[in-house]
Structures are given as C-alpha cells and as structure tokens.
Amino acid sequence: YGKHIGGGARQEVANGFNTAIKFGLPILDNCELEKTNSSEKQRILLNTLLMLMGNNNDTNIIYRSNIEVLEKLKSLAIKTFYSSTEVDNKYNYRNLEAFCLENNISPGGSADLLAISIFLHFIKKTYPHDY
DSSP: OHHHHTOHHHHHHHTTSHHIIIIIHHHHHTTTGGGSOHHHHHHHHHHHHHHHHHHOOOHHHHHHSOHHHHHHHHHHHHHHHTOSSHHHHHHHHHHHHHHHHHTTOOOHHHHHHHHHHHHHHHHHHHSGGGO
C-alpha cells in the first residue's frame, strides 16, 4: 500500500523531507518558538503535528488499517487544525483522539515528521545565511 500512496519514510527522505518542509516548517518558522512559554509551545507543536497528519500519507496508519482510515484521519486532523474557536478545537481534537483509539492507529510517521520539522527549524535559526 505505502508505495502507491507515498512510500513511507524512505520516500520522504528521497523527496528531501518535502512534507516536513512544505507543511511543518512554515508553521514553526512563522512563530517565535524559542520565545514562547511552554503552553504556547505545546499549542504550536500540536498544530504543526495536526497539519502534518492532515497532509502525510502515513504508512503507519496504512499498516494498522487501510487507506480509508488514513483519509478519515487526515480529514479529522485538518478539521481540528482549522477549528475556529477553542471549544471547536477541543471538541474536534477529542473526536480525532477517539478515532485513533477506536481504530488502534497511531500517526507515528507524522510524529517523525514533526521531529524533522523542529530539527530543520533550529538548523535554519542557527545557520540563517545558508537558507
């Protein structure tokens, strides 16, 4: 399955971490992660994860379930990311969490992309003239 919808980690590396660069890094670069308090950092990182989940063909999900579950997960993640109010955000997040538990899935590939996004963000901050 993975090869037909994205190819997993090897394909992500071969594509130069395109998903992390296109969807994760802009969120981190548009905020001052280093200068925020811990609760704000948590919100920024969660939003980054949600955006990655909504745009990543996570082969961990495919392995544990199927493409339909992956597409539903992506939809729920994007809906949560774009929640317009705090109440909607919490409600949508709880629905996303329940969906993951019901389907015994974990977006590990997206979590890996979050780590890569954070790494790239700090590399850019450390070596700004190289980017």
